[in-house]
Amino acid sequence: QGELIKLVVEEVVKKLKTKQKSMTEHLIGIDDQVVAVKNLLDVGSGGKRLIQIHGMGGIGKTTLAKVVFNELSTHFGKCCCFLEDVREKSSRTDGLVGLQKKLLSEIGNAAGTGSIDATDNGMKRIEETLRRKKVLIVLDDVDKSEQVEKLVGKGALFLGSRVLITTRNENVLQITRPKYEIVKYEMKVMSSDHAFQLFSRHAFNSDSPPDDDFGISKKILSTTGRLPLTIEVIGSMLRNERKEAWKETLDKLSKTLLEDVYNKLKISYDALTFQEQQIFLDIACFFIGEKKTNAIYMWDDCGLYPIRGIEVLKRMCLIKIGKGNEFLMHDQLRDLGRGIVNNENPMNPEERSRLWIKDEVLDTIKTKKMKNVQAMVLEPFPPKVHIKSEEIGRFEKLRFLKLERGTFVGDLMDCFPKLTWFGWSAFDLKCEMTNMCLKNVVVLQFSSIAGLDDTELWSLIKETRKLKVLELKWCHNITTTGDLSRCSTLERLTFRDCVGLRTIDSSIGKLKHLIELTVDGCNLIDLLVEIGELQNLERVILKGCCENFKCKSLPGLSLESILEDLVRRPNANLKGQLTFEIALLPPLQRLVLRGLYGIRELPALPISLTHLEVLCMSLQVVPDLSNLTNLVELDLHGGFEYGKQDIIHTGDSRWIGKLSKLEQLRLCHLHVPSPIELTSLRQLSQLHLCGVNLQPFTQVPSSLLKINLKKFNSIALLSSNVKNLSDLELWHPQVEEIILDGLQLPNLRKLWVYDDGGPLQRFILSGMKMLKKFAIWECPKLDEIHIAGVLESLEVLRINECKSFGRFMYVEIHGKSSHESSLILESRVFNKLRDLNLQNNQKILGIQVVGTSESLEELVLSGDHLQSLGGLSNLKNLKSLRIHSCPELRID
Numbered sequence: 001q002g003e004l005i006k007l008v009v010e011e012v013v014k015k016l017k018t019k020q021k022s023m024t025e026h027l028i029g030i031d032d033q034v035v036a037v038k039n040l041l042d043v044g045s046g047g048k049r050l051i052q053i054h055g056m057g058g059i060g061k062t063t064l065a066k067v068v069f070n071e072l073s074t075h076f077g078k079c080c081c082f083l084e085d086v087r088e089k090s091s092r093t094d095g096l097v098g099l100q101k102k103l104l105s106e107i108g109n110a111a112g113t114g115s116i117d118a119t120d121n122g123m124k125r126i127e128e129t130l131r132r133k134k135v136l137i138v139l140d141d142v143d144k145s146e147q148v149e150k151l152v153g154k155g156a157l158f159l160g161s162r163v164l165i166t167t168r169n170e171n172v173l174q175i176t177r178p179k180y181e182i183v184k185y186e187m188k189v190m191s192s193d194h195a196f197q198l199f200s201r202h203a204f205n206s207d208s209p210p211d212d213d214f215g216i217s218k219k220i221l222s223t224t225g226r227l228p229l230t231i232e233v234i235g236s237m238l239r240n241e242r243k244e245a246w247k248e249t250l251d252k253l254s255k256t257l258l259e260d261v262y263n264k265l266k267i268s269y270d271a272l273t274f275q276e277q278q279i280f281l282d283i284a285c286f287f288i289g290e291k292k293t294n295a296i297y298m299w300d301d302c303g304l305y306p307i308r309g310i311e312v313l314k315r316m317c318l319i320k321i322g323k324g325n326e327f328l329m330h331d332q333l334r335d336l337g338r339g340i341v342n343n344e345n346p347m348n349p350e351e352r353s354r355l356w357i358k359d360e361v362l363d364t365i366k367t368k369k370m371k372n373v374q375a376m377v378l379e380p381f382p383p384k385v386h387i388k389s390e391e392i393g394r395f396e397k398l399r400f401l402k403l404e405r406g407t408f409v410g411d412l413m414d415c416f417p418k419l420t421w422f423g424w425s426a427f428d429l430k431c432e433m434t435n436m437c438l439k440n441v442v443v444l445q446f447s448s449i450a451g452l453d454d455t456e457l458w459s460l461i462k463e464t465r466k467l468k469v470l471e472l473k474w475c476h477n478i479t480t481t482g483d484l485s486r487c488s489t490l491e492r493l494t495f496r497d498c499v500g501l502r503t504i505d506s507s508i509g510k511l512k513h514l515i516e517l518t519v520d521g522c523n524l525i526d527l528l529v530e531i532g533e534l535q536n537l538e539r540v541i542l543k544g545c546c547e548n549f550k551c552k553s554l555p556g557l558s559l560e561s562i563l564e565d566l567v568r569r570p571n572a573n574l575k576g577q578l579t580f581e582i583a584l585l586p587p588l589q590r591l592v593l594r595g596l597y598g599i600r601e602l603p604a605l606p607i608s609l610t611h612l613e614v615l616c617m618s619l620q621v622v623p624d625l626s627n628l629t630n631l632v633e634l635d636l637h638g639g640f641e642y643g644k645q646d647i648i649h650t651g652d653s654r655w656i657g658k659l660s661k662l663e664q665l666r667l668c669h670l671h672v673p674s675p676i677e678l679t680s681l682r683q684l685s686q687l688h689l690c691g692v693n694l695q696p697f698t699q700v701p702s703s704l705l706k707i708n709l710k711k712f713n714s715i716a717l718l719s720s721n722v723k724n725l726s727d728l729e730l731w732h733p734q735v736e737e738i739i740l741d742g743l744q745l746p747n748l749r750k751l752w753v754y755d756d757g758g759p760l761q762r763f764i765l766s767g768m769k770m771l772k773k774f775a776i777w778e779c780p781k782l783d784e785i786h787i788a789g790v791l792e793s794l795e796v797l798r799i800n801e802c803k804s805f806g807r808f809m810y811v812e813i814h815g816k817s818s819h820e821s822s823l824i825l826e827s828r829v830f831n832k833l834r835d836l837n838l839q840n841n842q843k844i845l846g847i848q849v850v851g852t853s854e855s856l857e858e859l860v861l862s863g864d865h866l867q868s869l870g871g872l873s874n875l876k877n878l879k880s881l882r883i884h885s886c887p888e889l890r891i892d
Contacts, residue, residue, distance in 0.1 A: 021066040029194030044884035048157040048180035054170045055187030058229035058332045061166040080136040081106035087143040093379040119150045127153035134160040142167045145174040195226040202235030223253035236317040237268045275304040284337025285354045294443045297468045298421045301442045375400035412436040447473040458482040476500045485510035494518040626655035635666040741766040755779035798837040806843040827851035849874045
């Protein structure tokens with residue numbers, strides 16, 4: 001069980017990285033400001049601080065906050081949270097309550113958040129939590145002091161906590177008698193050189209323009225105010241454009257005021273086609289943070305050519321697509337889009353194309369004239385709205401409608417002639433659908449519709465002619481699907497928490513266009529999938545809902561979620577085998593089998609597989625998978641069952657050498673003979689080995705870029721030709737000494753060592769001219785690190801939680817080594833070192849810097865054992881010195 005705990009801890013560490021915020025690659029001109037804000041936060045100094053970053057929109061405040069958050073979040077474990085777009089989200093109905101719930105969930109206190117129904121209640125819960133936890137919280141784009149109070153509370157923070165806010169208003173914080181230190185930081189405008197480099201990247205895909213374009217580039221840049229957002233948008237718009245377009249753009253930009261960001265950005269909007277403009281406005285008003293799938297269905301039906309449109313908006317930096325396939329948009333561009341809609345008719349909302357503000361929507365519904373509105377969202381809270389049929393009937397151009405906490409009254413026969421997307425959440429209001437006709441609807445989402453039964457639903461559905469997406473959530477009176485063959489156009493079908501649903505009709509097999517089927521929490525008794533025409537089915541998700549699942553050959557289906565869920569059900573009677581006929585899925589490419597606690601052996605698998613992951617604690621037979629010659633990634637993780645220290649496996653893994661297309665290989669806790677050689681795997685770039693006997697490994701391919709070893713007893717494989725290796729991680733070594741001296745690792749750039757209480761005592765480094773980062777932590781028996789030669793590229797060195805570590809041995813510097821209680825830092829050995837972090841290494845009583853260092857910029861020290869720090873004046877370019885928990889330290 002101790003072994004399992006270690007594995008779980010490692011997995012948790014990986015999961016913590018998911019809180020990292022996604023960033024644009026190749027950030028320009030931000031490093032100095034990152035250092036400045038990190039110094040203000042000073043996470044190692046104790047105390048409680050709130051740092052305010054202020055500056056005009058588009059200057060880069062959010063980007064700066066994301067970089068700082070990503071660099072510091074690991075200091076706070078899971079107790080960190082980044083809340084984006086606070087200004088915009090707070091303006092929504094119940095928006096602050098939603099942010100409070102998200103904050104509590106992110107910092108590990110999610111229990112009971114569902115009961116929070118008012119901001120005062122949420123603030124009380126937050127205050128109680130923040131008194132007990134050291135946290136890092138970022139509030140992005142704050143515009144009212146109340147937002148900070150409701151999200152951080154008025155009470156005291158736990159010692160060491162840090163809050164970072166970004167705002168356009170320098171004086172936004174009006175907090176009386178705050179119980180934490182408040183420090184303001186004004187965002188600096190990008191330098192001319194960095195602004196020119198950023199513009200060139202977007203306009204020419206290089207760091208500088210061609211000579212012929214140098215002059216006009218400088219002139220255009222001078223009109224942008226050096227705001228990163230404006231530079232990116234204008235530069236992207238001009239890429240590959242003719243000289244005439246550049247001159248015309250310069251003329252337009254020259255006629256706008258330097259501070260007039262709106263009109264500068266609108267130039268890019270004006271360059272879009274009509275269809276692209278409509279997509280941009282829809283995203284700005286309704287779809288930021290939403291996945292793009294359903295919107296594409298709507299836009300396609302409306303003739304807006306969404307695939308090309310989205311690509312154009314991305315290329316022009318007007319939108320981004322997140323990792324979850326969701327739309328992202330800068331708040332300045334969001335405000336641009338919404339401003340354009342408001343300017344359609346500032347005084348009469350009913351004349352605008354889109355409405356999303358609750359009061360404007362409610363007022364417009366009550367007016368008795370016909371409306372020009374094409375898209376509308378109504379989320380009244382707390383009141384619930386009853387809309388009369390004659391009122392909604394005046395919205396004859398409506399193509400998108402999202403209604404929450406509302407219902408309709410009257411005859412709805414001719415009320416939705418052009419409606420393409422209808423999302424309706426009634427929150428159990430009594431609903432009438434008298435003569436409702438949705439014949440042109442493409443996306444239909446019903447949630448918590450009280451009284452909606454089988455007859456009413458399916459009589460409504462059968463009239464649809466274009467339906468692509470059907471999502472039903474919390475519709476408890478639905479018991480069966482009825483005949484689905486009439487929904488011949490359906491591509492995505494979702495039932496979630498429809499607890500009354502017992503059967504899905506076998507006619508689902510007639511849906512030849514169906515791509516995805518999701519059934520989650522619906523208490524199905526039986527799901528018999530007669531395959532029929534399901535030629536396009538790609539994904540099936542069944543969670544906690546099916547007692548009897550039967551399927552035959554499912555062409556192209558990813559079984560990832562089916563298998564993972566079914567085998568985890570406690571009542572699943574698997575009898576040690578998977579009974580799915582997986583080998584009958586010839587087009588299957590990716591298969592993930594995790595948590596298979598009852599499985600002893602695997603069935604035959606299709607040769608089409610390119611990615612296979614098996615995590616099975618009870619696996620007893622390691623199968624010969626040499627027939628899977630198309631595999632690009634292979635992950636076999638065996639292990640042990642609860643209460644048992646080892647599982648005896650049969651078989652071996654020597655067949656792996658036949659998988660010539662492998663690029664990534666992971667083997668963990670397979671107690672069988674290991675592959676003797678892997679040199680035939682000439683495309684292998686990543687190798688992860690855990691709990692595997694490494695002594696038989698004599699050769700590995702030279703193509704390897706990354707090696708990760710866990711619970712290893714030898715590093716002999718590193719003596720082979722690994723000249724391209726750039727990343728080496730060594731976890732839980734089972735040896736007393738690791739000698740890298742003499743090994744040919746000319747391109748190694750990152751080296752991590754983590755022992756966690758193991759036997760490692762000595763570590764010898766040399767011959768790594770490209771090594772940039774070296775970190776070693778929690779090696780309690782490690783007492784010395786030998787360094788042969790000069791580490792001429794090393795920039796980051798971190799040695800933490802190594803309680804026996806006391807000295808560097810400089811092998812090639814005669815007579816030089818650290819004394820018994822003082823660590824000598826020899827500057828000529830670390831002549832490129834920029835970041836040094838030494839924390840809680842209890843044997844080190846003193847640190848002495850020898851020789852002048854021009855490179856070291858950041859020094860972090862901690863531990864109540866540390867008594868002296870000498871030679872600090874030798875660090876000529878030191879920018880950040882952080883010392884914490886060192887009560888006895890004196891600086892010489």
